[in-house]
Amino acid sequence: MKQLEAQIAQALSQALQDTFQHAFPAEQINLQPTRKEFAGTFTFVTFPFTKALGKGPEQIGQALGDSLVQHAPQVAGYNVVKGFLNIEIKDSVWLQLFAEQVSQFGADLAKTGQKQKVVVEYSSPNTNKPLHLGHLRNNFLGYSVAEILKAAGNDVVKANLVNDRGIHICKSMIAYEKFGQGETPESAGIKGDHLVGKYYVEFDKAYKAEIDQLVAQGVDKEQAKKQAPLMLEAQEMLQKWEQGDSETIALWQKMNGWVYDGFNATYTNIGVDFDKFYYESNTYLLGKDRVDEGLAKGVFFKKPDGSVWVDLTEEGLDEKLLLRADGTSVYITQDLGTAELKYEDFGYDQSLYVVADEQNYHFQVLKAVLKKLQKPYADGIVHLSYGMVDLPSGKMKSREGTVVDADELVQEMIDTARQKTDELGKIDGFTPEEAQQLYHTLAMGALKYFLLKVDPKKRMLFNPEESIEFHGNTGPFVQYTHARIAAIQRKAAEMGIQSETSAFEGVTDLHETEREVLVLLNYAEATIADAARNFAPSIIAQYAFDMAKAYNRFYTEVPIFQETNAQKLSFRIALSRQVAQTIKRMMGLLGIAVPERM
RNA sequence: GGCCCCGUAGUUUAAUGGAUAAAAUAGAAGUUUCCUAAACUUUAGAUAUGGGUUCGAUUCCCGUCGGGGCCA
Numbered sequence: 001m002k003q004l005e006a007q008i009a010q011a012l013s014q015a016l017q018d019t020f021q022h023a024f025p026a027e028q029i030n031l032q033p034t035r036k037e038f039a040g041t042f043t044f045v046t047f048p049f050t051k052a053l054g055k056g057p058e059q060i061g062q063a064l065g066d067s068l069v070q071h072a073p074q075v076a077g078y079n080v081v082k083g084f085l086n087i088e089i090k091d092s093v094w095l096q097l098f099a100e101q102v103s104q105f106g107a108d109l110a111k112t113g114q115k116q117k118v119v120v121e122y123s124s125p126n127t128n129k130p131l132h133l134g135h136l137r138n139n140f141l142g143y144s145v146a147e148i149l150k151a152a153g154n155d156v157v158k159a160n161l162v163n164d165r166g167i168h169i170c171k172s173m174i175a176y177e178k179f180g181q182g183e184t185p186e187s188a189g190i191k192g193d194h195l196v197g198k199y200y201v202e203f204d205k206a207y208k209a210e211i212d213q214l215v216a217q218g219v220d221k222e223q224a225k226k227q228a229p230l231m232l233e234a235q236e237m238l239q240k241w242e243q244g245d246s247e248t249i250a251l252w253q254k255m256n257g258w259v260y261d262g263f264n265a266t267y268t269n270i271g272v273d274f275d276k277f278y279y280e281s282n283t284y285l286l287g288k289d290r291v292d293e294g295l296a297k298g299v300f301f302k303k304p305d306g307s308v309w310v311d312l313t314e315e316g317l318d319e320k321l322l323l324r325a326d327g328t329s330v331y332i333t334q335d336l337g338t339a340e341l342k343y344e345d346f347g348y349d350q351s352l353y354v355v356a357d358e359q360n361y362h363f364q365v366l367k368a369v370l371k372k373l374q375k376p377y378a379d380g381i382v383h384l385s386y387g388m389v390d391l392p393s394g395k396m397k398s399r400e401g402t403v404v405d406a407d408e409l410v411q412e413m414i415d416t417a418r419q420k421t422d423e424l425g426k427i428d429g430f431t432p433e434e435a436q437q438l439y440h441t442l443a444m445g446a447l448k449y450f451l452l453k454v455d456p457k458k459r460m461l462f463n464p465e466e467s468i469e470f471h472g473n474t475g476p477f478v479q480y481t482h483a484r485i486a487a488i489q490r491k492a493a494e495m496g497i498q499s500e501t502s503a504f505e506g507v508t509d510l511h512e513t514e515r516e517v518l519v520l521l522n523y524a525e526a527t528i529a530d531a532a533r534n535f536a537p538s539i540i541a542q543y544a545f546d547m548a549k550a551y552n553r554f555y556t557e558v559p560i561f562q563e564t565n566a567q568k569l570s571f572r573i574a575l576s577r578q579v580a581q582t583i584k585r586m587m588g589l590l591g592i593a594v595p596e597r598m
Numbered sequence: 599g600g601c602c603c604c605g606u607a608g609u610u611u612a613a614u615g616g617a618u619a620a621a622a623u624a625g626a627a628g629u630u631u632c633c634u635a636a637a638c639u640u641u642a643g644a645u646a647u648g649g650g651u652u653c654g655a656u657u658c659c660c661g662u663c664g665g666g667g668c669c670a
Binding site for chain 1: 600601602603604609610611612614616617618620621622623629632633634635636637638639653654666667668669670
């Protein structure tokens with residue numbers, strides 16, 4: 001497609017020269033897709049040339065169109081509407097491009113420019129509570145962006161920085177010690193991450209009760225929060241942990257172990273994976289070296305109380321604290337450390353952080369500080385900032401119990417998938433295992449597609465009812481299209497229909513719906529490149545939907561097996577297969593599987 | 599208080615400065631002796647507001663109103 005576009009641009013450049021003696025390089029010629037209501041594939045806008053050429057926009061369009069038809073062998077015709085020159089491409093060109101695509105499918109989707117080493121950090125959970133809806137957007141985005149970058153030819157490492165230490169873990173630990181009575185995930189029959197989360201909630205309840213009691217005794221609320229015995233215990237435990245107290249460490253390891261088992265089960269269930277795990281318990285002390293480095297280089301400064309700061313006012317930011325007066329780290333300190341660690345580990349060109357947009361400022365600071373330190377990797381730091389997920393009731397708030405639990409949500413989706421599938425009764429021959437597999441495939445397809453079809457940068461609304469919808473712009477709609485084609489392929493195989501390129505060489509003209517599908521197929525590579533450049537799985541989702549829609553239109557308008565011309569029949573089988581493979585590939589980039597039957 | 603982001607059909611989302619603003623869903627009306635109707639077709643419906651730049655603005659700039667976030 002890129003080639004064809006370049007050829008047309010070249011021809012236009014030539015036509016401008018020949019017809020108007022106007023030199024205009026082909027590289028600067030911008031073609032846009034023609035709107036559906038007009039004939040043509042590419043549109044060239046002539047308005048910007050009226051001044052230079054001293055002619056009206058229609059006149060220019062006509063003249064260029066005539067020239068193209070005469071000199072450009074790919075062009076079948078043209079039409080001019082106001083300042084828009086719509087260029088129609090010959091069917092033979094589409095068929096030729098299609099034949100090439102069939103013979104080299106998959107091979108050339110991946111060649112888009114420079115191969116880069118990219119680290120994609122995502123998920124990065126806290127170990128004091130299970131994953132929720134917000135994490136799902138994060139996980140799906142991170143996984144998908146990593147896969148898209150791979151498909152675009154990059155060398156990608158998926159990393160997960162687990163926040164496994166700090167006061168919040170100690171809260172769960174304290175509560176478990178007090179109320180746990182030796183409970184384990186096995187004895188309680190609760191998934192490990194949920195069990196630990198339960199104690200985090202227990203802590204909060206008991207802590208609040210203590211505060212209320214203190215306030216009732218006349219203590220100021222802020223004071224009460226600090227004085228509450230449970231809080232003091234938690235802080236004490238954090239200190240013990242930092243000192244390496246063996247009992248504390250043992251409990252911490254035991255409970256974190258439960259959480260990891262739980263997380264791993266969820267990760268497997270939702271189909272995300274990681275190449276490298278980092279743990280904050282190992283990295284939280286890193287970064288102090290960077291602070292020293294900055295002081296030595298004179299880009300950081302010390303205040304009289306001993307705290308270390310960086311002045312980012314020139315960068316349009318504020319002064320930022322890097323190390324407290326007592327020498328302890330703040331968040332940004334360890335991020336400086338882990339950025340360096342990742343660079344030592346992988347020597348990345350780009351380091352992506354899939355983190356919600358509430359941390360936009362934080363990442364601006366991180367990058368600015370690394371630049372001040374003149375780190376070679378500073379420019380490669382990218383905050384893949386995504387918008388938060390809202391519910392119809394508003395923002396998710398743990399305090400108000402409106403947080404949507406990831407495991408529960410996935411289970412509900414599976415139940416709905418089962419119910420809807422059973423209602424239709426199309427999978428009678430399935431074994432129970434196959435049926436189970438299908439429910440899972442459909443459930444994850446619906447959920448992932450719903451969360452990925454929106455531009456990552458934008459805040460989005462999660463409507464539980466719409467997310468499990470199977471009609472319209474949804475994952476299951478695309479999956480259904482794939483299953484339909486799979487049925488076609490089975491029948492074609494049974495009938496022994498040939499579908500290699502030699503079987504349809506004689507086809508010369510196309511049905512309108514076939515042409516639409518062919519044009520779309522040719523955009524596959526460019527779409528992946530575009531999605532990679534923008535870190536936007538939504539572009540892939542949109543493409544997959546358009547493809548499915550175009551195919552379904554073809555499917556209803558052109559009854560494939562009623563075709564009596566053997567060449568055309570073969571072509572339609574090949575076209576269908578190509579669409580199925582493209583859908584499978586694109587959905588795969590979103591982390592979504594496609595079924596053979598549904 | 600300072601800084602940042604967002605306002606598009608009833609609803610959820612699209613639109614490198616280009617055409618009559620595109621889909622989905624909800625609404626209305628249709629399509630199955632024929633490959634999966636979880637599909638397809640038709641229909642009605644929107645750029646918060648006031649200016650500016652431009653041949654042309656949902657897009658860029660300024661003001662107003664509304665929503666969200668970050669920094670203490």
